[in-house]
Amino acid sequence: MSDAPRAIVAAHGDLAEGLVSAVSRVAGAAAAARLTPFSNATLGGAELVDALKQALVSTGARVVFTDLPAGSCTIAARRIAREVPGLVVVCGANLPMLLSYVLAPSVGPETIHTAVAKGQAAICIAEEGGRAD
């Protein structure tokens, strides 16, 4: 397995599929292939942990991006992180964050921190809704 960044994107409903699809459109299929979408749909707490563990093993990923800090995906990932040294869990994933991550040349702590910074920096009010006369 190469040292290219790999990660699971774990989120509610179809959000993870959508985010990975968007990464593919912006950065290409090869970059998007570094991300594996994971949905919490229909799974209870214990089953989520098992399914997410399986996804981590099958992909070799050591990073999980989730959507909500209080969400079941985050809870499941943090449970696994207790058993898996080195597993990184990042909450509040967005497209700029994921793009930064998959386009990094190699994986490392700075890759994660840069991606989080990019994701945070992209959140803004682009227009206040005021109207110029």
Place this chain on the structure above:
Amino acid sequence: MPIEVYRIDDRLVHGQVVVGWGQPLELRFLVLVDDQVAESAWEQDLYRMGVPPEMTVHFESVASVLGRLDGYRRLPEPGMLLTGSTAAMRALVEGGASMTRINVGGLHHRAGRSPHLRYVFLDSAEEADLRAIGARGVEVSAQDVPGAVPVPLAELLVRSGG
């Protein structure tokens, strides 16, 4: 202010609870009733870290909450009581915790359970628990989020398919 919602949800604290119900009802506390979580500081930290700062989580076992329920009901702001299983909620009801309505918010797929709704899968013991709760005059319905139409117990039990 009463406890606004008594909910059975095998995910315990998660997005639907904190955001889906928490924001529109302006919930300010959760009473998480789970014997295992009540004994584990690590489990409690895990759930506490996920909730917004304006929301407090109280951790109780089935036995301990029975003596403290009235105190939670007298808190000045609204809250939710959560169990992760039908058995725990049944134990509360049979232990004397008065409640008029119970929300089945999520019992998800696992071996031995049959699908009733997309978010409700039940085995025979869980069906019996819900029937026993309903037989005590408590209104039981399934509803994952506030905007969904509640499905009454009688209808829930005859429905099939996730």
